[in-house]
Amino acid sequence: MIIGRNDKCWCGSEEKYKKCHMKFDDKLKEFKNKGYVVPHKSIIKNVEQIGKIKESAKINNAILDLVGEKIKAGMTTDEINTIVHDYTVSNGAIPAPLNFHGFPKSCCTSVNNQICHGIPDDYVLQDGDIINVDVSTIYNGYFSDASRMYMIGEVSKEARRLVEVTRECMIKGIEAVKPWTRLGNISHAVQTHAESNGYSVVREFGGHGIGCEFHEDPFVFHYGGKEEGMLMVPGMVFTIEPMINEGHYELFIDEDNGWTSYTDDGKLSAQWENMILVTEDGYEILAY
Template identity: 60%
Template sequence: MTMRNDPCWCGSGKKYKKCHEAFDRTLMDLKKKGCKVPTHKMIKSEEDMKWIREAAKVNNGALDLVQSKIKAGMTTNEIDKMVHDYTIEHGGIPACLGYEGFPKSCCTSINDQVCHGIPDDTVLEDGDIVNVDCTTIVNGHYADASRMFCIGKVSPAAKKLVDVTKECLEAGIAAVKPWGHLGDVGAAIQEIAHANGYSVVLDYCGHGVGNDFHEDPMVQHVGTRGTGIILAPGMVFTIEPMINEGVCSLFIDADNDWTSYTDDGKLSAQWEHTIAVHDDGVEIIAW
């Protein structure tokens, strides 16, 4: 048990009574009311936040570079090389490379690929939509984001899916409130997706991030308002809805055990940001 004059558990160097004592009392009161509350392990210190932001600077820069260069005729391997080289040159480590055997530095998922597309010699064509997903490590800390890109002139249906998926992400972020509920995030996302006739992928979700690639809590993109874990200041996690034009079901490529495809062959889109919860609101760290 931490005593009031002990150093705070967060590592700030302050006395507990001057740091997280009131925070812990709030958590205890919420727990007594039946709420699910985060563990201390889910709460990032200021030192953690410093390095997560540094990782995000590199990650955002890599995606900015892709955004400025991506075009029809480019291979997904060329995208991967851009991400890899930029990340290394700016003092980062590509977290995807070697993660559980993943062979590349980013994921490139095209058209009916839901996620985890492996860069190769596939050439981007006019009309494609593609998600590029990057995670960067700096000083042992992680930032994670992905963006959709429309290649050349895409169909109105494809453009709508990309735009609505971004709207879903933005609604999910807007639903994050200090001391609110995680279920509000999924509820906001699914309402917009379903209103547009789309489905929400259930097999994958957002996640805590910062001190590791994947941490608690799991961030579902469907939900019920007023339910789920309490969103306490200091939490850092991704929101990354994958929205399908058709059914939500998918299958994984048997040849590489990574790439997911929609079951019905229709389009899928995804946007991802890393966000932090603060006392006064939300910070978008990686985008």
């Protein structure tokens, strides 16, 4: 379908095409003709959509702040789930993980050697534990997603270093976000920092597009070479969420619940996740 200069833009902004995405499309076509993998227009968010995603992210951020205030030794991971669930619904939102492909809880709580998708239960947090709490929120039909690491009481220097370096890996990845460059720059930045510190990057899981759906394109690898992968363009929203292992990157998934992944060698794992908007001149962190 050919859009005229004075027709409404395909993005749904109600603006005339010539004032909205016409120059964007011309530039995208140039890159595509050069052999770049370019994003489908369905994952490019307009101003209205970005505003609604930010509203969802505001609730998501507040939930993680609240968890940070409440979390302590002696608390069960199911109590964390209750905090997340109650705050979410009391603010008119929906916990995105709940019943997602059968997931039974409102957030993920991954402790020590659990890599991701830990299911809250009666596990009692102990002094020295490290835990990732992964929160995803639907508000007025729009999705947000972020996770943070929490250190319970006095943790070992090895655990603290893993948590800190993992956050640095995420930051390095975020700093590589730049419009009209490739996603592989994120992958390379994360992997380089992790491995230079003696850690490994989990291969099986990665970041993902988000906003209008829980999981959209693109898949965001946290390992790989520079100048590879899809082109990043303004209006894309995706997560950067490296999972960094103290030992090697091999894992296994709990056969009983079908969700929780563990390090194969039993060593610690950590994860941080932010949700990023690609802007005209860089990036904006929406959920953290």
